[in-house]
Amino acid sequence: MQVNGKAIRTIWFDEAEQCVRIIDQTRLPHQFAIIVINSLEQACDAITSMQVRGAPLIGITAAYGVFLAMRDGHDSVRQVCTLLRATRPTAVNLQWALIQMESALCALPPQERAAIALDLANRLAEEDAAACSAIGDHGLAIIAAAWQDKLEKNPEASCLNILTHCNAGWLATVDWGTALAPIYKAHRAGIPVHVWVDETRPRNQGAFLTAWELQQEGIAHTVIVDNAGGHLMQHGDVDMCIVGSDRTTASGDVCNKIGTYLKALAAFDNEVPFYVALPVSTIDFALHNGVKEIPIEQRHAHEVSHMQGLDAQGQLTKVQVMTQASAVSNYGFDVTPARLVTALITEKGLFDANKESLQAIAP
Ligand code: MRU
Numbered sequence: 043m044q045v046n047g048k049a050i051r052t053i054w055f056d057e058a059e060q061c062v063r064i065i066d067q068t069r070l071p072h073q074f075a076i077i078v079i080n081s082l083e084q085a086c087d088a089i090t091s092m093q094v095r096g097a098p099l100i101g102i103t104a105a106y107g108v109f110l111a112m113r114d115g116h117d118s119v120r121q122v123c124t125l126l127r128a129t130r131p132t133a134v135n136l137q138w139a140l141i142q143m144e145s146a147l148c149a150l151p152p153q154e155r156a157a158i159a160l161d162l163a164n165r166l167a168e169e170d171a172a173a174c175s176a177i178g179d180h181g182l183a184i185i186a187a188a189w190q191d192k193l194e195k196n197p198e199a200s201c202l203n204i205l206t207h208c209n210a211g212w213l214a215t216v217d218w219g220t221a222l223a224p225i226y227k228a229h230r231a232g233i234p235v236h237v238w239v240d241e242t243r244p245r246n247q248g249a250f251l252t253a254w255e256l257q258q259e260g261i262a263h264t265v266i267v268d269n270a271g272g273h274l275m276q277h278g279d280v281d282m283c284i285v286g287s288d289r290t291t292a293s294g295d296v297c298n299k300i301g302t303y304l305k306a307l308a309a310f311d312n313e314v315p316f317y318v319a320l321p322v323s324t325i326d327f328a329l330h331n332g333v334k335e336i337p338i339e340q341r342h343a344h345e346v347s348h349m350q351g352l353d354a355q356g357q358l359t360k361v362q363v364m365t366q367a368s369a370v371s372n373y374g375f376d377v378t379p380a381r382l383v384t385a386l387i388t389e390k391g392l393f394d395a396n397k398e399s400l401q402a403i404a405p
Contacts, residue, residue, distance in 0.1 A: 071254035082111035089129040096214020101135030109159035133288040174218035176389035181224020205238040208299035209251035210286025220319040237263040272308035287320040294380030294395025295332025306382040332377035343370035
C-alpha cells in the first residue's frame with residue numbers, strides 16, 4: 043500500500059543489506075520508522091513488543107525469525123520455533139507459519155537450512171499479500187452490492203458506512219490487510235465509503251493505525267470511542283461491519299481484538315451485517331468451540347493504566363491515565379460466536395460461519 047505516495051510493505055528481506063526490515067508500529071501514527079530485525083531475539087522482541095502485530099504479520103515475522111536463527115547457526119529448528127511460538131498465544135498464524143518452517147527444515151543438513159528458510163519466508167510473505175488482495179476482491183463484491191442496494195432505497199445516499207474494530211489493515215498483514223482490503227478496493231473502484239474506526243483501547247490500534255492507513259489512502263473516516271458503535275447502529279448510521287480474525291474455529295467462531303463480540307451483538311440486534319475477513323491460514327480446523335478452546339492473551343496492566351501520545355513539545359511520550367491503586371486486567375481478544383457472523387470473507391471466496399460451509403476448505 044501507499045505511504046506518502048510510495049508503495050511499501052510491512053516486512054521484507056533487504057537483499058542488499060542481507061537483513062529483514064519492518065515498520066515499527068509502536069511509533070505510528072506520529073513517527074514512521076523502518077527498523078532492522080537481524081536476529082532471532084530481535085524477531086521475538088518485535089512480536090512481543092508489538093512493533094509488528096496483526097495475526098498474518100506475526101506469522102510472517104516468525105518465519106523470518108526462523109531464517110535469522112538458521113543463518114546465525116542455531117542448531118535446533120524445534121527450539122527456535124518453541125521460542126517464537128511463545129511470543130503471542132492467540133493468533134494461530136504464528137503456529138501455522140512455524141509448522142511450515144519446521145516441516146521444511148528439520149530434515150535438512152544444518153548448512154542448507156538458512157537458504158531454504160529464507161525462500162520459504164519470502165514465499166509465505168508473497169502468499170499472504172496475494173491472499174489479502176483476493177479477500178479484497180471478494181469483499182468488494184459485497185460492498186458494491188450493499189452500495190447498490192442503499193442507493194435503490196435512498197437515491198440521495200452519500201456514502202456507505204462501514205464500521206471496523208482494531209487494525210485489520212495492511213499493517214496487520216504483509217500488504218492490503220483483511221478487513222480493510224475490501225474497503226481499499228471499493229474506494230479504488232469509485233464507491234463512496236466512509237469508515238467508522240473504533241479507537242480500540244487499550245493500545246488504540248484503530249485510532250493510531252487504522253486511521254493512519256485510511257488517511258494515507260485518502261478514505262473518509264471518523265474515529266469513535268469503542269462504546270459508540272451500538273448507538274450509531276441504532277440510528278441507522280452503520281451499513282455493515284467488517285473486522286478481522288486472529289483465530290477462527292472449524293465451526294466459524296471468530297476470535298478478534300477485545301470488544302469485537304460486543305460490536306457483533308449490537309450488529310445482530312440492529313440487523314446490521316457483520317462480516318469477518320480472514321485468510322484461510324487463520325482457521326484452526328482443530329478447534330470447534332471458540333469460547334472454550336481459544337487461548338486469550340492477557341497483556342501487561344501498563345497498557346491500560348498508561349497511554350502514549352505527543353507532548354507539548356511534539357515528543358512521543360507515555361502518561362499515566364489512572365491511579366495505581368486499582369487492579370487492572372487486560373484481555374487482548376474475545377470470541378464472537380458463529381451465529382452472530384453474517385459471512386466469512388476469505389481468499390477462497392465467501393463462507394457461511396459454520397462447519398458444513400468451512401468443510402469445503404478443511405485440509
Ligand atoms: O493485538 P493485535 O494488534 O495484534 O490485534 C490485531 C487484531 O485483532 C486484528 O484484528 C487481527 O489480527 C486480524 S488482522 C488481519
